[in-house]
Each structure stands twice: as structure tokens, then as C-alpha cells.
Amino acid sequence: xxxxxRIAGLLALPMAWLIGIYIFSLVMLLITAFWVTxxxxxxxxxxxxxxxxxxxxxxxxxxxxxxxTLGIALAVTLLAVLISVPLGIFMAKVASPWLRAVLAVSIxxxxxxxxxxxxxxxxxxxxxxxxxxxxxAPFGIQGPGFTLATVILTLTYLWLPYMAVPVYTxxxxxxxxxxxxxxxxxxxxxxxxRTVVLPLIKPAIIAGSVFTFSLSLGDYLVAKFVGGDTQxxxxxxxxxxxxxxxxxxxxxxxxxxxxxxxxxxxxRTGALERM
Numbered sequence: 001x002x003x004x005x006r007i008a009g010l011l012a013l014p015m016a017w018l019i020g021i022y023i024f025s026l027v028m029l030l031i032t033a034f035w036v037t038x039x040x041x042x043x044x045x046x047x048x049x050x051x052x053x054x055x056x057x058x059x060x061x062x063x064x065x066x067x068x069t070l071g072i073a074l075a076v077t078l079l080a081v082l083i084s085v086p087l088g089i090f091m092a093k094v095a096s097p098w099l100r101a102v103l104a105v106s107i108x109x110x111x112x113x114x115x116x117x118x119x120x121x122x123x124x125x126x127x128x129x130x131x132x133x134x135x136x137a138p139f140g141i142q143g144p145g146f147t148l149a150t151v152i153l154t155l156t157y158l159w160l161p162y163m164a165v166p167v168y169t170x171x172x173x174x175x176x177x178x179x180x181x182x183x184x185x186x187x188x189x190x191x192x193x194r195t196v197v198l199p200l201i202k203p204a205i206i207a208g209s210v211f212t213f214s215l216s217l218g219d220y221l222v223a224k225f226v227g228g229d230t231q232x233x234x235x236x237x238x239x240x241x242x243x244x245x246x247x248x249x250x251x252x253x254x255x256x257x258x259x260x261x262x263x264x265x266x267x268r269t270g271a272l273e274r275m
Contacts, residue, residue: 032249033250034048036049042242044245044246065232065233072152072155084160085171088170089193092172108161118157122150122153126150146230165208174196218234219232221234
């Protein structure tokens with residue numbers, strides 16, 4: 001009995017936070033999505049209607065925004081993987097200790113600064129008189145400016161550490177003799193990466209992708225500062241949070257649904273069981 005009381009006391013605060021704050025807020029979000037907003041007074045009335053979800057489906061602008069946001073999140077995740085895997089192999093198996101330390105600091109550097117600081121740094125980089133155009137000017141090339149590509153690059157810059165750190169940690173745990181055995185069997189570098197490294201670090205890639213994918217889906221300040229006319233789900237939610245809260249709540253469920261679908265798809269591959 002005393003043991004149960006100790007466990008209950010230990011879990012009291014975490015469960016109060018989980019149920020009272022986290023789950024309760026999500027339930028209220030779901031409930032609010034079915035409420036009605038008066039089009040003239042913007043007054044929200046509790047009730048039940050599917051009108052908000054109908055707008056998301058029938059309005060082409062909302063549908064295209066959702067698909068665009070999904071594409072951005074997938075592109076950011078893919079780009080983070082393409083950067084993290086070769087970088088992790090180099091750091092874990094090739095780089096000297098001092099260079100490994102320098103790269104580790106460089107990768108985690110974005111985590112040390114505030115979110116807005118990093119976004120503004122990228123905005124300054126991609127302005128018309130920014131560093132990017134200054135470097136490309138001698139070649140007669142102009143940078144992307146504030147476009148969809150800039151949004152993807154900025155989000156990758158923000159969330160790359162969440163992919164690079166677990167991938168690097170997983171690669172460090174790969175026994176060196178596996179690389180030697182693969183080389184002895186005549187496998188080249190790319191084949192070794194494909195057949196030996198990637199299967200072993202797949203759980204780490206999945207873990208990192210959950211962060212890069214979900215964080216990219218929920219972002220909107222990046223699109224606001226460096227995206228130009230690019231609209232993401234968060235942009236629509238922010239613009240409707242005061243004018244039409246039920247519609248904003250309904251649209252907020254879309255990225256949650258995307259993440260749930262992604263997790264279910266990953267679960268079916270069995271990768272989560274090895275995490």
C-alpha cells in the first residue's frame with residue numbers, strides 16, 4: 001500500500017500536467033472546432049456544426065495551403081536526412097577529435113540562440129542586399145529571395161540539430177568491424193552506407209524525422225519573415241485566431257492529423273519498436 005502511495009505521489013504532478021493541461025487543451029481545441037462564429041459580429045457561439053471542416057475541404061485556398069505545408073515538412077525532413085547521414089559518418093568515423101568537437105558545436109549552435117534571432121538572421125542573409133546575393137553577384141546569379149525555397153532552407157537550418165544529433169549518436173554506436181567487413185567483401189562506400197549503415201541507424205532517422213516533420217508543420221513565423229507570399233497552415237490559423245476561432249481550431253487539427261498519419265505509417269514499418 002505504501003509503495004502504491006509513493007508511486008501515486010511521484011506521478012501526481014506529471015499526470016496533472018498531462019491530463020489537466022496537455023490533454024485538456026487539445027480536447028478544448030477539438031470542441032471549439034465545432035462551434036459557430038457570427039459572420040457580422042465575430043461572436044463565437046458554442047454549438048455543433050461541420051461548417052468549419054466543410055470550408056477546409058471545399059475552399060481551394062485552404063486545401064492548397066495544407067498540401068503546401070505538408071510538402072514543406074516532407075522536404076525539410078528529407079533535406080535534414082541528406083545532410084545528417086554523411087555528416088554523421090564523417091564526424092563519427094573520419095574526423096579528428098578536435099574537428100569533431102568543432103562540428104558538434106556548429107551543428108548545435110542554432111539551439112543556443114532564440115527562435116526569432118535565428119529567423120531574423122536568415123532573413124538578413126536572403127535579403128536583396130544580403131550575404132547570399134553578395135556571394136552570387138560576381139557570377140551573375142541572384143539568390144532565391146523570400147520564396148518557398150527560402151522557407152525550406154530556413155526550417156532545415158532551425159530543425160537540423162534534432163535530426164543530426166540522434167543520427168550521429170547512432171552512427172557512433174555502429175561497430176567499426178562492420179565497415180571493415182563490408183570493405184573486405186568488396187562493397188564501396190555508397191553500398192556500405194546503403195546496406196550496413198542505414199538499416200542500423202533507421203530508428204534514429206525516424207526519431208529525428210518526427211521532430212523535423214512535426215515542428216515544420218506547426219511553424220508559421222518562418223513563412224511570415226522569409227516566405228514572401230508563401231502561406232502555411234500556421235499562417236491561416238494566426239490570421240483567423242481572432243476573427244474566426246472555430247475555423248482556426250478546425251485548421252489546427254490538420255497538422256495533428258498529418259503527424260498521427262505519419263506516426264502510424266512509421267509504426268507499420270516496425271521502426272518505432274527498435275527506438
